[in-house]
Amino acid sequence: MRDWIRKSLSRRNLLSAGALAAAGAGLATVTRTQPVAAQPGHAGYGAHAAAAPAPDPKSHAHGNMISGGDVDNAKNGFDPSKMLTDWDTGTVSQLPDGRRLRTYEVTGEDKEIEIIPGVFFPAWTYNGRVPGPTLRATEGERLRIVFRNNGSHPHTMHFHGIHSARMDGIPGAGMANPGEEFVYEFDAFPFGCHLYHCHALPLKRHIHKGMYGAFIIDPDPARHPEQAAVASSRLLGTPENKEWQELVMVMNAFDTDFDNENEVYAVNTVGHHYTKHPIPIVRGKPIRVYVVNVTEFDPINSFHLHGNFFDYYDHGTTLTPTLKTVDTVMQCQGQRGILEFTYKDHETGLYMFHAHQSEFAELGWMGMFDVAEATS
Amino acid sequence: MNENIRTPVAAEVALKPRTSRAANLFWFAVPLLALILASVWLVSSDWLKAFDTGAPPVEKMTFERTVLDNDGIHLQVRAGGSAELSIAQVLVDDAYWSFRQEPGGALAPLSSAWLHIPYPWVLAEKHEVKVLTRTGVVFKREIEVAVPTPQAEFGNLGPQALLGTFVGIVPVIIGMLFYPALRGVGRNGLNFVLALTIGLLGFLFVDSLKEAIEFGLKSADSFQGIPMVVLVAAAAFLLLFAVGRRHGTPTGLALATYIALGIGLHNFGEGLAIGAAFTAGVAGLGVFLVLGFTLHNVTEGIGIVAPLVDERPPLPTFIGLALLAGAPAIVGIWLGSLSYAPHWAALALAIGAGAILQVIVEVGGYLKRRAGPGEAWFTPSTLAGLSLGIAIMYVTAIFVKV
Numbered sequence: 001m002r003d004w005i006r007k008s009l010s011r012r013n014l015l016s017a018g019a020l021a022a023a024g025a026g027l028a029t030v031t032r033t034q035p036v037a038a039q040p041g042h043a044g045y046g047a048h049a050a051a052a053p054a055p056d057p058k059s060h061a062h063g064n065m066i067s068g069g070d071v072d073n074a075k076n077g078f079d080p081s082k083m084l085t086d087w088d089t090g091t092v093s094q095l096p097d098g099r100r101l102r103t104y105e106v107t108g109e110d111k112e113i114e115i116i117p118g119v120f121f122p123a124w125t126y127n128g129r130v131p132g133p134t135l136r137a138t139e140g141e142r143l144r145i146v147f148r149n150n151g152s153h154p155h156t157m158h159f160h161g162i163h164s165a166r167m168d169g170i171p172g173a174g175m176a177n178p179g180e181e182f183v184y185e186f187d188a189f190p191f192g193c194h195l196y197h198c199h200a201l202p203l204k205r206h207i208h209k210g211m212y213g214a215f216i217i218d219p220d221p222a223r224h225p226e227q228a229a230v231a232s233s234r235l236l237g238t239p240e241n242k243e244w245q246e247l248v249m250v251m252n253a254f255d256t257d258f259d260n261e262n263e264v265y266a267v268n269t270v271g272h273h274y275t276k277h278p279i280p281i282v283r284g285k286p287i288r289v290y291v292v293n294v295t296e297f298d299p300i301n302s303f304h305l306h307g308n309f310f311d312y313y314d315h316g317t318t319l320t321p322t323l324k325t326v327d328t329v330m331q332c333q334g335q336r337g338i339l340e341f342t343y344k345d346h347e348t349g350l351y352m353f354h355a356h357q358s359e360f361a362e363l364g365w366m367g368m369f370d371v372a373e374a375t376s
Numbered sequence: 377m378n379e380n381i382r383t384p385v386a387a388e389v390a391l392k393p394r395t396s397r398a399a400n401l402f403w404f405a406v407p408l409l410a411l412i413l414a415s416v417w418l419v420s421s422d423w424l425k426a427f428d429t430g431a432p433p434v435e436k437m438t439f440e441r442t443v444l445d446n447d448g449i450h451l452q453v454r455a456g457g458s459a460e461l462s463i464a465q466v467l468v469d470d471a472y473w474s475f476r477q478e479p480g481g482a483l484a485p486l487s488s489a490w491l492h493i494p495y496p497w498v499l500a501e502k503h504e505v506k507v508l509t510r511t512g513v514v515f516k517r518e519i520e521v522a523v524p525t526p527q528a529e530f531g532n533l534g535p536q537a538l539l540g541t542f543v544g545i546v547p548v549i550i551g552m553l554f555y556p557a558l559r560g561v562g563r564n565g566l567n568f569v570l571a572l573t574i575g576l577l578g579f580l581f582v583d584s585l586k587e588a589i590e591f592g593l594k595s596a597d598s599f600q601g602i603p604m605v606v607l608v609a610a611a612a613f614l615l616l617f618a619v620g621r622r623h624g625t626p627t628g629l630a631l632a633t634y635i636a637l638g639i640g641l642h643n644f645g646e647g648l649a650i651g652a653a654f655t656a657g658v659a660g661l662g663v664f665l666v667l668g669f670t671l672h673n674v675t676e677g678i679g680i681v682a683p684l685v686d687e688r689p690p691l692p693t694f695i696g697l698a699l700l701a702g703a704p705a706i707v708g709i710w711l712g713s714l715s716y717a718p719h720w721a722a723l724a725l726a727i728g729a730g731a732i733l734q735v736i737v738e739v740g741g742y743l744k745r746r747a748g749p750g751e752a753w754f755t756p757s758t759l760a761g762l763s764l765g766i767a768i769m770y771v772t773a774i775f776v777k778v
Contacts, residue, residue: 256508
């Protein structure tokens, strides 16, 4: 009799008398026995995968482990591919004392955005995009940010930088109620890769709903004569700077069902975007990535580069690397830094980058650099 | 006297309807027309938008069937709630995974679709599938122990039939073997056995109803699990009660047949649970478990033959009753091993509960009638039989919780 039972339940252990005794009255207990015949019998997958039609070459590295479809960028009003190099330099004017004044206009508004194909998130945005505009200035300038709140909740712009208490952008010091306006003013110090975000309360919700953005202050070469060449390469628009390919990546995540756990991870909002649309890279030109972590709910996020190493400038506040020759760097929320690397000695091809928390990568935070020869 | 006065009046009313047939039809049409008009006005005027709070519609989804095979994971889902539901993405173990929805598009309330996910699941391990809707709501399905779902194959039928025979038919036959002994127990002894039968049926009734409600709660909200189970059980009870009493109260063979039917329906549900538990990989089948079922169901055989003590039916009758009570277990195990939607199990078990209630009433009536005029029928021996019946079932049930 034992034989037919065994046969009818192939690969499962019989409930032994010993287990029965241990389980006591709770014979109902779910018993997770190990398979008798281990995995070989189940290895039909390889064959199946091989038989499956060849997927899009762009996604060959991911197989089926990817979200289906694509996001409607036009409806979102922003395209993560263009966001990489979309610097908001504001408008520049001269102050009576001869200093440069840079003015930005930022509007807070509620907007439903598509964060992974088919999934819509009721976001709170700066200028209708998540992350908000990448504000870029030069060290030492006077900055004026005119923030108008057209959203449904009170919001602020809290800058990571040097400013007075009045300009901190927290409840009681620089908060704009719906329909109101607040003008932040301070000097652009220190140079580096920074961020701004809403500091209205509750803080977690205001941040993870989408109110954050990168804030980059380029070093002024005149203030760093001993490293003027390095500083020039960081200053937007200089001939030295034009030799670089600069990208901004804000690591963010979305909790779509509001259970304090993220369903979608990404850089620049749309999960898997740079997997489906690899970032074009010219092989010979060095790359500089401004990476900012605003991921809510998880203590850290990280950036890992495939087939290459980079120099890292934590907070971007130095002109010499704070970490040399690494391929993974981690950041807590609010931390940011600059990555510099090159593919000039590499073969052309697709080079992956992703969070090295595999979980985040599998939930959307991964992408590809498409390294190719320059087309002239 | 009163009747003589009233009858002509009633006849007059019946003979002379106050309205003609056409006018009557008209008055039937009026409320229907009013209903249509009200609906049209409600839809066309759209004044309900005043109640629109701006919140997204409440989305509900139920996982009904789970099939694991060499192509991956296949889930049948059913939409609930009041509005359409759009499935945007599928995650397996917290990773986005490609999937194919069949049929595609948004799911209207109560409609169902299959999700085919080419996921390389790992034998005997746990997986969790999450379905992410358009509004970002997450529905989770846990696969406790991943094992391939049996397909409807003839190869599986043999062992399953043998298992079903062992937990369903064999114990009933063993119980029936008490028949000759029962004929010698005398009147009080038989009363005891009948009371024991009621006790065992009482246990089965509670058990069936519990299982039915559990399945009802797992099924889609729109099916209204508990009301559905209770109403179906009540309907089954009334129907069988009416059928059983067409020719007076059932006794002897008729009563035995109804008992066998009720027990058969319960064993069908038991078979479903066994089949489902083993194929879902959540229970290990062992000799002790099968013996437990046998022990548990022996009492059922005694209950079936108890009303036959005063008759002397031929052998084929006994065989027929044993099959009626036991064979449904085979069908149950077979169906249960295929993945099935919970509302079907809830319905089957609810019908079983109703059928069992009917036999409880009939056996009770039979027991009562057996007492002579002016004689107490609820004697200490009856109470003892009742209690023993419940106790035996309860204790032996400990061994068969899968």
